[in-house]
Amino acid sequence: MPKISDIEGVTLAERFELSACLQCGRCTGGCPMSIRSPLNSRKFIYESLIREDGEALLEREEVWDCTSCRTCSSRCPRELDPAMVMRAVRTVKIEGGRIPKTLMDAMESSLKHGNPWGRSRMKRTAWTEGLSVNSIEEDKESRRLWFVGCTPAYDPRAMEMAKALARIFEVAEVDYTTLGSEEVCCGSEMLRAGEEGLFEELSEVNKENFAELEFDEVVATSPHCMNTFIADYGLKIPVTHYTQLLAALAVDGALPFGEEGEALKVAFHDPCYLGKQNSIYEAPREVLKAVPGVELVEFSRSRERSLCCEGGGGRMWIEGMGEGERNAQIRVRDAIDMGVDIIATACPFCLLTLEDAVKTTGSEGKLKILDIAEIVVNALDGNERSEG
């Protein structure tokens, strides 16, 4: 008998058909957190089916460890959705006010300032200073919207992604515009942290903007924004990731690379929201292969097996219970073993978690973490290589 009731009075087991669970363990076996965290989706599902006291399950703090990478759901042989179970439990916890303080702050900031980083709306375009960036605020109209995203707009390190992309778009004469300081958080992380109401509010603002300005295409910097536009907004226009646009530009010969590139051994870290959740594996690799001098190598855990960096599902604002080596640290260690110069990624969260892992493992100077946009911009004709 299913016991935990969710907010609509439908039990978890009923809502997610948990009685069909095989208890095979593939969800937990694939979970990037399961070795070092008490999080065990298989066991959680089992307990939700047999425990008399569903309330006890709601006390479990480990549900906050879920990175929403969805590996569990992709592996389930009965096509159940453990990741959604975790999200639903978070929602019930939030309803009861049981929410980590740091996440609460990010949510309040999203509501108040339109971004989870506690920064002012007016500062959203601060990164564009000194750059040529099209914006509707400067009457630069286009049917193609570049959705910059909160982290690339505000975080000093992730900002390099946005700057690099603006420069590439300028050089390649890409037709686009941005929403400038009108852009608000896409709400992806808030939804995955369990805050459905806040997501609704944020998404309504964006949807209205998109409709009013009659965009017929959205290109996102972050795979998380891209994914929520596809999976949760129900937009009727094409939504793509910037690596797809760059791959198309590379094929068209529209990226004027310098003739001789610096010889660099690069391993690509597949972001979960790009790869596992949207099957975009080739575009980022095509871009990297187009860069002169780049030798692309693969992690054993790449593509469908990519090791989640732990940055998703609101985890940028939740410390988590896990002990021991973080996945991003494992990733950095693996890359050093492989002798790579650069771990390339294509997501602001991966960029930040991996960069942090370089510091916490004392690996500065051994390798760099760069976004694909940064690698491309460094290789453009006449551009000095950045010091990274």
Added chain:
Amino acid sequence: MSVSAPWALVVGAGVAGIQAALDLADAGTMVYLLERGDSIGGRMAQTDKTFPTLDCSSCTLTPRTVEVEAHPNVHLITRAELTGLTRRGSTFEAEISVRPRFVDMERCVSCGRCSEACRLAGKVVSEFDLGLGRVSAIGVPFPQAVPSTYAVDPAHCLMLRFGKCGKGPKCVEACDVDAISFEEEERVLRVEVGAVILATGYDLYDPADTAVGRPELGYRELPRVITNLEFERLSSASGPTQGKILVEGREPKRIIFIQCIGSRDRTTGAAYCSRVCCMVSLKQAVLSLEKIESVEATILYMDIRAFGKGYEEFMERAQRLGATLRRGAPSEIFEREEEVIVRVEDTLLGATEELMADLVVLAAGLRPGKGSEELALTVGISTEEDGFFKTPKRDPAGGLGDGIFIAGACGGPVDIPDAVASGSAAAGAALEFILGGDAE
């Protein structure tokens, strides 16, 4: 029996089709036995040992393949497919396409000189050995092959592909009996038959399939990850390693068998249980323990299904011999520092672990044979949602009352004893249909 009694047609000469053909022939019925491949015996011929008795598979099979080939009432045709079936009153007209072997069956003495002489000797990937061995563009798939006549592989032979082979085909030069002719052409036969038994068997699930594969298991990417059928070839004395279980030239000391690969998994298009893989893995674990000193053999399973006669006892034997059974279906396989890592939650411990292995054997499930769908259309029968031929619920072999009968794994996963039983059952039902006279 009336002299004018019609022939029966058996499509597929695996163990089920052979059994059906022998039963019909022994009862006095004339039988056309069609085999798509070069030799008969089907999957059983690729198998090393059978469970639960650990009998040598080819020792059990070869007497039957030899008998059916030699049987005066059986007309065996290899490289043959059923391409048309038309009802004519109470009988059928069957259209059979026969691809050439390019070697005369009367003349060939199976001396093997052509195969040794072949310009591509040791360069052609062996289909029978599932890519584990290299052969020539002319030969027999294994020493006890029936028929023993050699055959040219048209996908590789230089003469057939390009019309020339160096200064002249070496096989022809080596053949003392002038058995080889590249002029032989495809033939179409039209025969009248009174009943048709389909026994076309199964294909193995491909874990690397682009549509329904499980790429996270690393199959075809990691050389130390193989399928259960590949293990059979490694373990078989007639296989590429003469029966030594070797991976990259070394004996594996840690072997992990993983159950339910492409079975009981909707995302792979198969919600059903393949029925044989649990016993196959238990058997392979026992073979490993017997062949390799101080080997660790671990089976990772969701449920062990040991339901047949003597099967549960075999499972106990495997356990007592040292096979370790751990409950949990692994989620992914990758490499770390030269080691193959299997990431699995042991569901009895509730703990996720990364197990190291020298060899991982994926217990790949059974799928309808390639071409089943077309064959169903040709014959005018329907398939189940999973692609296997539909069989009547209460009388699986009894056919659909129209002269068409199903035997073996083409009607759904079966093990060898069940395949043999269904071959006999289909033969009995077909015989009744033919002799009963009044077809509906």
